[in-house]
Amino acid sequence: MELIKVGKNTYYIKNNTNIGIYKINDTDIFLIDTGNDKDAGKKILKIINENSWVIKGIICTHSHADHIGGNKIIQDKTGCLIIANGIEVAFTEYPILESSFLYGGFSFKDLKNKFLMAKESNVTKIDNNLPENLEYFNLKGHFFDMIGIKTIDDVYFLGDSLFSEDTINKYHIIFIYDVKEYLNTLDFLSTLKGKLFIISHGEALENISSLIELNRNKIFEICDKICNICKNKITFEDILDNIFKEYNLVMNLNQYFLVGSTIKSYLSYLYNENRLSYEFINNKMFWKSI
Numbered sequence: 001m002e003l004i005k006v007g008k009n010t011y012y013i014k015n016n017t018n019i020g021i022y023k024i025n026d027t028d029i030f031l032i033d034t035g036n037d038k039d040a041g042k043k044i045l046k047i048i049n050e051n052s053w054v055i056k057g058i059i060c061t062h063s064h065a066d067h068i069g070g071n072k073i074i075q076d077k078t079g080c081l082i083i084a085n086g087i088e089v090a091f092t093e094y095p096i097l098e099s100s101f102l103y104g105g106f107s108f109k110d111l112k113n114k115f116l117m118a119k120e121s122n123v124t125k126i127d128n129n130l131p132e133n134l135e136y137f138n139l140k141g142h143f144f145d146m147i148g149i150k151t152i153d154d155v156y157f158l159g160d161s162l163f164s165e166d167t168i169n170k171y172h173i174i175f176i177y178d179v180k181e182y183l184n185t186l187d188f189l190s191t192l193k194g195k196l197f198i199i200s201h202g203e204a205l206e207n208i209s210s211l212i213e214l215n216r217n218k219i220f221e222i223c224d225k226i227c228n229i230c231k232n233k234i235t236f237e238d239i240l241d242n243i244f245k246e247y248n249l250v251m252n253l254n255q256y257f258l259v260g261s262t263i264k265s266y267l268s269y270l271y272n273e274n275r276l277s278y279e280f281i282n283n284k285m286f287w288k289s290i
Helices: 038-050 071-078 087-093 096-103 165-171 179-189 209-229 236-246 253-272
Strands: 002-005 010-014 019-023 028-032 054-059 081-084 134-138 147-151 155-157 196-198 276-281 284-289
Touching (some): 054 071, 209 236, 236 284
Parallel strands (some): 028 054, 054 081, 155 196
């Protein structure tokens, strides 16, 4: 982990999941996300202690485990406030909802791993609890009620609203809950003006216009591929199989549920946009392009 100063009061810790830091005075700070697990939390605490800072609060951009994994240990050690927005409050306070949501029922034990389920922490609605000189804004799409944060230093923390070129080229299928809202968020991001933009997984950027287009074009590409796959009636499992083969992805438990959930979101979007239809044949659900 590397601590980088990007404004008078704004820092971030460069990591697999970048961690924001905002100084509200000479000693007190708020974190923006906490990384993916207990070890990340310990490393964050070490950096904070080395700088003689005091953690007063944690702002959760959203409730995925790689963003709230350090919450519990940091809150246990400091007693700090944790704030989140909307449905993200419930998922952060009760992480079992994440694995149950992905599975669509009571999740079996193998799904209760640190990549899909963080430790519980006590969470408060963001409402009026955001420190002075910080602004939050909605970034829906990747998850239910994800937010971004703007600091007084004109630095934006954008959570998982954008993914780096390396991430897109490696994984292709990025987790999305609501495709339409994700596209709306990309449109919103294109209106932002700022000094620096920090995405959660990748390098900080002074300009995000080309990355917005890259993310948007990948969405359109996947939509077209799914419609092509569905030229003939096909089940969800066979759609997923075709997508994995198309992008040379490797199937495992986490990928099955993360990519599978995302493909279902694409199917919903394409159905709502009148590009797909469905029917039941011999007790199986089939999708077909219109």
